[in-house]
Amino acid sequence: MADEFVERSLDEIRFWSRIMKEHSLFLKLGFTCEDTQLIQEADRFYSIFENIENRALAFTPDVDPRVIYDFNNVVHTATCHIWAFKRKVLGLIIQCKILGSNFPLLVDHVSREAAYFMNRLKQLNTGTLDPLPDAVINENVFFLKIMADHAKFINHLLDPSERKLVEQARDFSHDFDQLLFQAIDLDSMRPQSQTQPLLDQFVDQNRVSVRQLRDFKKTARDLIEACRIKSIIPPLLADHVFREASHFLEILDAFDAALSHSK
Numbered sequence: 001m002a003d004e005f006v007e008r009s010l011d012e013i014r015f016w017s018r019i020m021k022e023h024s025l026f027l028k029l030g031f032t033c034e035d036t037q038l039i040q041e042a043d044r045f046y047s048i049f050e051n052i053e054n055r056a057l058a059f060t061p062d063v064d065p066r067v068i069y070d071f072n073n074v075v076h077t078a079t080c081h082i083w084a085f086k087r088k089v090l091g092l093i094i095q096c097k098i099l100g101s102n103f104p105l106l107v108d109h110v111s112r113e114a115a116y117f118m119n120r121l122k123q124l125n126t127g128t129l130d131p132l133p134d135a136v137i138n139e140n141v142f143f144l145k146i147m148a149d150h151a152k153f154i155n156h157l158l159d160p161s162e163r164k165l166v167e168q169a170r171d172f173s174h175d176f177d178q179l180l181f182q183a184i185d186l187d188s189m190r191p192q193s194q195t196q197p198l199l200d201q202f203v204d205q206n207r208v209s210v211r212q213l214r215d216f217k218k219t220a221r222d223l224i225e226a227c228r229i230k231s232i233i234p235p236l237l238a239d240h241v242f243r244e245a246s247h248f249l250e251i252l253d254a255f256d257a258a259l260s261h262s263k
């Protein structure tokens with residue numbers, strides 16, 4: 001039990017602290033050079049999460065769970081602060097108080113990822129992780145929206161002359177919006193919807209689409225890295241969204257295994 005707590009905590013922190021670190025960089029890249037205060041704040045978050053990432057990587061599996069409990073609290077506080085920063089930036093953009101190239105949906109998106117991470121840390125420390133039928137619905141509602149947003153960002157950041165890729169990104173955006181609505185319907189029909197066959201089918205169907213989107217992102221990332229397509233997508237952002245899709249796919253694979261185990 002204690003081992004599982006340590007392993008799960010470190011896995012989550014290793015994945016999400018790198019994500020939070022990169023968000024700081026993406027936000028910074030989207031500010032204008034006059035917004036020195038915001039750039040400094042973003043830089044500070046970058047080093048905070050870089051430090052957390054390094055600490056998480058340095059722990060060994062036999063670390064005292066109480067040390068990890070305290071570490072989770074420290075990371076939770078830092079994540080709460082970056083969440084507040086992202087929401088502040090969103091407000092500034094929406095009220096036209098700052099210019100720059102951060103889409104409001106992107107800033108909202110990265111704040112939702114911070115909120116998700118905060119919630120996971122809290123669940124770990126209070127021992128309140130969702131039981132499987134709730135986890136299946138909650139994780140899908142969260143990640144399908146994340147995937148639908150990614151498709152929209154890719155669509156808008158590719159050069160308009162990349163017509164075939166733009167079209168593919170738009171199709172993914174539509175597919176994931178549909179999958180998200182299905183997930184919200186299943187959510188609304190809880191607990192009656194949480195039958196083994198329905199959850200099985202839900203996970204299977206989403207897995208097929210997430211695998212396709214993950215492969216599309218991998219191709220896009222490789223093409224961007226090799227400078228073979230025209231876009232304003234930084235290579236690190238292409239890799240970032242690819243990693244998030246892979247992460248969701250791992251969660252779906254784990255659900256699939258857990259659901260077939262409980263048969």
Ligand SMILES: [Fe+2]
Pocket residue numbers: 019023110113240244
């Ligand atoms: Fe992200």
Ligand SMILES: [Fe+2]
Pocket residue numbers: 109113146150241244
């Ligand atoms: Fe994301």
